[in-house]
Amino acid sequence: MSEERSLNFIEEIIEADLAAGKNDGRVLTRFPPEPNGYLHIGHAKSICLNFGLAQRYGGKTNLRFDDTNPVKEDVEYVDSIKEDVKWLGFDWAEELYASDYFDKLYDLAVELIKQNLAYVDDSTAEEIAVQKGTPTEPGIANEFRSRSVEENLVLFADMKAGKYPDGAKVLRAKVDLAAPNMQLRDPLMYRIKHAHHHRTGDAWCIYPMYDFAHGQSDAIEEITHSICTVEFIPHRPLYEWFIERLQLFPSKQYEFARLNLNYTVMSKRKLLQLVEDGHVDGWDDPRMPTISGLRRRGYTPASIREFCERIGVAKRENMIDVGLLEFCIREDLNKTAWRRMAVLDPVKLVITNYEEGKTELFHGENNPEAEGGDGSRAFNFGREIWIEREDFMEVPAKKYFRLSIGGMVRLKNAYIVKGESVVKAADGNITEIHCTYIPESQSGNDTSGINVKGTIHWVSVEHGKTAEVRLYDRLFQVEDPSSEDGDFKDYINPNSLQVLPAAYIEADLANAKIGTPVQFMRKGYFTLDKTSTADKLVFNRTVTLKDGWVKK
RNA sequence: UGCCUGAUAGUAUAAUGGUAGUACGACGGUUUUUGGUACCGUUUGUCUAGGUUCGAAUCCUGGUCGGGCAACCA
Numbered sequence: 001m002s003e004e005r006s007l008n009f010i011e012e013i014i015e016a017d018l019a020a021g022k023n024d025g026r027v028l029t030r031f032p033p034e035p036n037g038y039l040h041i042g043h044a045k046s047i048c049l050n051f052g053l054a055q056r057y058g059g060k061t062n063l064r065f066d067d068t069n070p071v072k073e074d075v076e077y078v079d080s081i082k083e084d085v086k087w088l089g090f091d092w093a094e095e096l097y098a099s100d101y102f103d104k105l106y107d108l109a110v111e112l113i114k115q116n117l118a119y120v121d122d123s124t125a126e127e128i129a130v131q132k133g134t135p136t137e138p139g140i141a142n143e144f145r146s147r148s149v150e151e152n153l154v155l156f157a158d159m160k161a162g163k164y165p166d167g168a169k170v171l172r173a174k175v176d177l178a179a180p181n182m183q184l185r186d187p188l189m190y191r192i193k194h195a196h197h198h199r200t201g202d203a204w205c206i207y208p209m210y211d212f213a214h215g216q217s218d219a220i221e222e223i224t225h226s227i228c229t230v231e232f233i234p235h236r237p238l239y240e241w242f243i244e245r246l247q248l249f250p251s252k253q254y255e256f257a258r259l260n261l262n263y264t265v266m267s268k269r270k271l272l273q274l275v276e277d278g279h280v281d282g283w284d285d286p287r288m289p290t291i292s293g294l295r296r297r298g299y300t301p302a303s304i305r306e307f308c309e310r311i312g313v314a315k316r317e318n319m320i321d322v323g324l325l326e327f328c329i330r331e332d333l334n335k336t337a338w339r340r341m342a343v344l345d346p347v348k349l350v351i352t353n354y355e356e357g358k359t360e361l362f363h364g365e366n367n368p369e370a371e372g373g374d375g376s377r378a379f380n381f382g383r384e385i386w387i388e389r390e391d392f393m394e395v396p397a398k399k400y401f402r403l404s405i406g407g408m409v410r411l412k413n414a415y416i417v418k419g420e421s422v423v424k425a426a427d428g429n430i431t432e433i434h435c436t437y438i439p440e441s442q443s444g445n446d447t448s449g450i451n452v453k454g455t456i457h458w459v460s461v462e463h464g465k466t467a468e469v470r471l472y473d474r475l476f477q478v479e480d481p482s483s484e485d486g487d488f489k490d491y492i493n494p495n496s497l498q499v500l501p502a503a504y505i506e507a508d509l510a511n512a513k514i515g516t517p518v519q520f521m522r523k524g525y526f527t528l529d530k531t532s533t534a535d536k537l538v539f540n541r542t543v544t545l546k547d548g549w550v551k552k
Numbered sequence: 553u554g555c556c557u558g559a560u561a562g563u564a565u566a567a568u569g570g571u572a573g574u575a576c577g578a579c580g581g582u583u584u585u586u587g588g589u590a591c592c593g594u595u596u597g598u599c600u601a602g603g604u605u606c607g608a609a610u611c612c613u614g615g616u617c618g619g620g621c622a623a624c625c626a
Contacts, residue, residue: 006566006574034626069625125624132622136554139622170624180555182622191624210626234556234621257558257619268626310575312565314558317619321563324576334589369589401587410585443585455585522586549587 008313010049010254014057014225023224027059030223031085031092032214034066035077035198037268038283039084039291041304041325042259048308049256050227051090062221063092067099068213070197078198080283084291089301094221098213099199101220105208106160108216108246109171109189113152117245118189119145120155121172128170131177132185138178139185145174159192162205166192173212175241183234184241187211215239219248226251229258230315259311260319263474264289265481265488279492280475286529286540287475287496297472298517298527298542300336303329319480326543333517333525333542338366338374341412341457342505342520342539344469346386348461349403351417353436354383359462362443364413379506380463381414386504388522391456392433394422401453403433410455412521416441416448457521459504467505467537470529471498503539510537517542 007015018025029050033043054061063085067073085092098105112118121128121144133139147155159169171190179185189212194205208216215238218226226239236253243250260266265274266289274280274288283290286297294304307328311320341364360381365373387403396404403409405419415437423432441448473496481488505520512518514528524544532538 008565012568032626036626066626072625128624129622134554134622137622138554167624182555185622188624193624207624209624214626230557231620232626236556255557262563310564312575314565316558316564318564321576324564327576330588339586368584368586399587412585414585416585446585452585454587457586519586519588522588524588545586545588547587 027057028224029054030062030064032064032066033081036072038080041289042266044304045259045308060093062094062096064096067097068207070195075198098217116149117174119147120152121170159206183238218251222249223251226253230255256313257315261322262479263476287472299329300332303332329543335369337517337519339519339521340506340509343386343388343459344503345389346504347389348432349385349387350434351383351437352434362413377508380460382460382462384461385458387458408452410452412455412457413443459506463507464504465510466502469500469503469539471541
């Protein structure tokens with residue numbers, strides 16, 4: 001690794017730890033998703049960070065599901081998370097579940113009770129909330145806080161045995177009801193939920209809370225660097241409190257700022273709403289910032305990893321411009337995607353001096369960025385072709401250098417043509433453009449001496465195929481929907497999806513494969529949608545090409 | 553109004569007491585059979601007021617502003 005990139009603050013910590021000989025030079029991180037939703041680009045940041053750190057420092061990363069709340073979790077999510085992490089290009093050392101530790105966690109809770117550092121509380125959720133006080137007023141102890149160790153032991157065992165209904169009792173840590181840090185005001189450790197768990201089935205009716213599961217799981221696995229987002233900073237003293245009292249492996253928690261992307265939302269709760277309310281096609285709708293959505297949209301793992309590398313890691317609030325994500329996918333696809341021609345908004349061009357019924361076979365490079373063009377493919381030319389409606393202006397604007405009446409343009413890999421006249425429908429809409437071609441101007445054998453400024457793409461009317469093309473725009477109309485007044489869904493972009501039922505594509509595109517990106521020349525990068533069939537091809541636009549042409 | 557955090561170009565992110573740099577964006581140019589790519593150039597920044605120091609983005613003090621914390625969520 002000869003890169004000169006400066007270290008982020010977590011890398012600095014790890015290098016200092018390594019230099020100091022901590023953990024015998026071992027680096028073990030973990031990616032700890034709760035299986036209650038699909039992973040999104042924000043998780044990708046965490047995944048790249050955790051797995052990337054381990055790779056960089058010769059360590060390992062566990063995939064651990066934080067499955068302590070059975071009513072919200074599901075195997076569907078477990079499966080999707082595993083698929084997404086793998087797709088992003090990472091291998092975990094071990095696949096683990098917080099639920100693997102339910103027995104150990106229970107024993108640790110008993111241990112804490114024996115130390116008189118935990119107690120069973122019969123109060124209702126509302127009572128506990130009131131007794132916790134407010135940030136400016138200390139909490140107050142209730143009568144349950146002084147229960148004897150013996151009584152707590154019996155009560156907790158009875159909780160486990162299913163003697164009480166949901167919500168009847170909880171186990172709380174006895175920390176400090178007057179702590180200025182609210183997280184320390186006797187936080188809940190266990191609650192009763194008679195619910196079926198996706199892994200442990202009906203074996204348990206009490207489940208540990210995050211604070212009594214996450215840190216302990218880290219310690220059990222001997223995670224060296226437990227990296228989470230900044231909202232867990234106030235939990236860190238509690239994390240350490242449990243580790244100290246229970247004399248567990250001293251995992252250390254470090255916090256970084258989560259990713260925010262503009263023009264979208266980044267919370268599983270909000271994304272779930274979009275799915276459930278039918279604003280999108282599902283978790284993998286190409287407009288979603290989910291990993292599966294980006295995949296379906298045509299993003300590559302490499303582009304997402306590059307994005308995560310470029311955004312950096314720090315603690316301050318941030319709002320990343322989605323333009324950076326787009327830059328990353330363009331940068332990747334430019335080097336790899338084969339070029340093809342497709343006309344999305346067609347208008348017929350008739351070449352009046354081209355022999356009727358004649359066809360010529362022309363060739364075009366697959367990718368001009370690659371050595372030797374990465375091979376080439378052939379396509380037919382004929383008297384009638386489709387061109388993009390926006391590539392013609394009856395009366396050209398200044399500095400417009402595509403086709404116009406009297407103006408000349410090159411048809412990519414074919415001839416130079418000159419606009420002659422237009423045929424219009426009653427409503428004034430152009431239905432046909434008539435032009436003439438310069439026979440000596442054929443690509444590769446151009447002896448015409450004519451130099452044209454513009455080159456446009458085209459598809460033969462006779463030989464081209466049709467396909468449905470879906471164009472996507474940002475899902476929201478405002479940069480930060482969550483910070484606007486009212487419901488975030490009020491700011492959904494009504495034009496985020498535009499379906500073109502019948503675009504014309506060059507014949508070779510019938511061989512397109514799902515997962516293989518293609519550039520529609522001058523229009524952007526596209527990929528076959530999963531709903532595509534041999535009879536009906538469906539392409540998703542991944543991203544447009546950068547457009548330097550600005551109309552005045 | 554308690555505690556915890558953070559503040560560097562438009563957006564991110566470096567500089568770890570010693571020339572404020574990089575990327576994306578924007579703008580301009582060269583090349584181009586993609587108005588793409590590539591290449592070159594320009595532009596804009598240390599929240600504020602004091603203090604320490606030969607020297608402060610960096611250390612100290614006060615203020616301002618942003619984010620988080622009072623779920624039987626994670």
